[in-house]
Amino acid sequence: MPVPPKPPVQQFDGGCVFIDGAYAPLSEAKISMFDWGFTRSDVTYDVATAWRGSFFRLDAHMDRFFESLGKMHLAIPFDRAELREILHGCVRAGGLQDAYVAMVCTRGVPPRGARDPRQAQNRFYAYALPYVWIASREKQQAGIDLHVSERQRIAPESVDPTVKNYHWIDLVQSMFDAYDRGHDTSCVLDAAGNVTEGPGFNVFAVKGGVVHTAGRGVLEGISRRTAIELCRRLDIPLRIEPLPVALLRDADEVFLTSSGGGVLPIAKIDGRPLPAFPGPVTARLQDGYWALHDEPAFSDPVDYAA
Ligand SMILES: Cc1ncc(COP(=O)(O)O)c(C=O)c1O
Known part of the structure; x- marks a missing residue:
């Protein structure tokens, strides 16, 4: 064609x-x-x-x-x-x-x-x-409250999450779980109780200066990849492995990554404030995310000439 x-x-x-x-x-x-x-x-x-x-x-x-x-x-x-x-x-x-x-x-x-x-x-x-944006500017400033839904993410053996897809029923229902309880958005767990992802984003936790995110059972987000590459560039310790929900709840900082906003700090998990919002590691990655937009290797200018 x-x-x-x-x-x-x-x-x-x-x-x-x-x-x-x-x-x-x-x-x-x-x-x-x-x-x-x-x-x-x-x-x-x-x-x-x-x-x-x-x-x-x-x-x-x-x-x-x-x-x-x-x-x-x-x-x-x-x-x-x-x-x-x-x-x-x-x-x-x-x-x-x-x-x-x-x-x-x-x-x-x-x-x-x-x-x-x-x-x-x-x-x-x-x-x-x-x-x-996956969250409005006002909501980002006020602080996003993330709900950890009881709902399980559809198994990666059933629907391959590395293929970006519209199988969002688990994710959309988890949003209602969040709204019904007065939270802003949600993430879902795998069968073993590890955090996977949410409606339109990957999830990261920071504990003791180490960044954690799930290694499988999720879409390999391009903004997730950007955050991972930034950790490596900035010498921030990183673990890509199952992310137990207990680690998320006990984290010093939590952030989401999405093409709808880049690196987005989380203020509360299920209504409980996190120790740092936005945390220092999250803030470095957020700055790094936007700074990369000026690097020629990552940018492809649109031709608006008449
Ligand atoms: C289920 C899911 N996880 C993660 C992401 C984040 O991916 P990306 O960083 O490529 O926007 C998305 C984006 O829409 C998504 O739908």
């Missing part, structure tokens, strides 16, 4: 979708009710961000997307260079500087009556919206 020419800047001011091989306004962001992406959650996606007019770590997001497509037996009709062009096109046409940029592939609609996913023609979509 040919990539269309670069769309005019701000052609769809405020947000742009790429659908059926063309750029379009957000009002055209629709899929068939019969697409298995909807009826079976048979879809993979990735979300990159642009900040002050440049993509951050776009290569890492595209690598993860192509790996996920392979693991899901999905395919898109574009190569890597074309995908990049389309994502840039969405930000350009949307006239956005700070953007949430999604690439999505659904199984598609199999022929009527067919139950074999191999017969479906996969569908590709992309879109750019204004940057999305």
